[in-house]
Amino acid sequence: xxxxxxxxxxxxxxxxxxxxxxxxxxxxxxxxxxxxxxxxxxxxxxxxxxxxxxxxxxxxxxxxxxxxxxxxxxxxxxxxxxxxxxxxxxxxxxxxxxxxxxxxxxxxxxxxxxxxxxxxxxxxxxxxxxxxxxxxxxxxxxxx
Numbered sequence: 001x002x003x004x005x006x007x008x009x010x011x012x013x014x015x016x017x018x019x020x021x022x023x024x025x026x027x028x029x030x031x032x033x034x035x036x037x038x039x040x041x042x043x044x045x046x047x048x049x050x051x052x053x054x055x056x057x058x059x060x061x062x063x064x065x066x067x068x069x070x071x072x073x074x075x076x077x078x079x080x081x082x083x084x085x086x087x088x089x090x091x092x093x094x095x096x097x098x099x100x101x102x103x104x105x106x107x108x109x110x111x112x113x114x115x116x117x118x119x120x121x122x123x124x125x126x127x128x129x130x131x132x133x134x135x136x137x138x139x140x141x142x143x144x
Contacts, residue, residue, distance in 0.1 A: 015066070016064055016065075016066050019064060020036060020064055021036075023062075023064075024036060035052060035053070035056055035058070037049045037052050045125075046124075046125035046126045046129070047125050047126075047128075047129045048129075049063065049126050049129065050125070050126045050127065050128065050129025050130035050131075050132075050133065050135070050138070051129055051130075051133060053130045053133070053135050053138075054129070054130060054133030054134060054135060058130075058135055059135070059136055059137065060135070060136070060137045060138070061126070061127070061130035061135045061137070061138040061139070062139060062140075062141070063126045063127070063138075063139070063140040063141070064140075064141055064143075065140055065141070065142040065143070066142070066143060066144070067079075067142050067143060067144025076106075076107065076109075076144055077101060077106050077107035077108060077109040077143070077144065078097050078100050078101040078104070078106055078107070078108050078109060078141060078142070078143050079097070079109045079110055079111075079112065079141075079142045079143075079144075080093045080094070080096055080097040080100075080110075080111040080112070080139055080140070080141050080142075081111075081112060081113065081114055081124050081127060081139060081140040081142065082111065082112075082113055082127070082137075082138070082139040082140075083113065083122050083127050083128075083131045083138050083139070084113040084114075084115055084121075084122055085122070085131055086131070086136075086137060086138070087113070089137060089139070090111060093111035093139055094108075094110075094111040096111075096139070096141070097109075097110070097111050097141070100141055100143070104143060106143060116128070124140055126138075126140060127139065127140055
């Protein structure tokens with residue numbers, strides 16, 4: 001049981017990397033074992049990031065993304081995506097989104113699931129990969 005797993009979006013800026021390291025530090029103070037998929041500029045596919053959580057027998061997969069459309073006011077703020085197969089986490093995801101938005105001086109948009117094209121899988125590959133591998137809780141926090 002590793003507690004938490006944090007991954008960083010491929011094109012993450014310095015702010016996101018700094019946030020990931022701060023979260024890692026805070027979570028470890030509470031006794032969580034935290035893995036980062038990347039510590040530098042290495043390239044790891046979205047699917048592979050979720051698989052790192054699976055291979056390390058993680059309880060939680062937490063991915064931080066920066067919305068590339070942040071200049072668009074309709075995509076401003078924090079959105080939390082969670083697995084279509086884990087609807088019981090909606091309340092927690094909303095709390096997490098509000099807390100993240102407050103910490104960043106931003107607004108909370110919503111906590112939502114997103115289905116793949118045929119409706120039978122998670123649209124977000126990082127979430128799908130972790131959930132398919134048996135990770136009990138997988139979510140993505142996106143800020144724009």
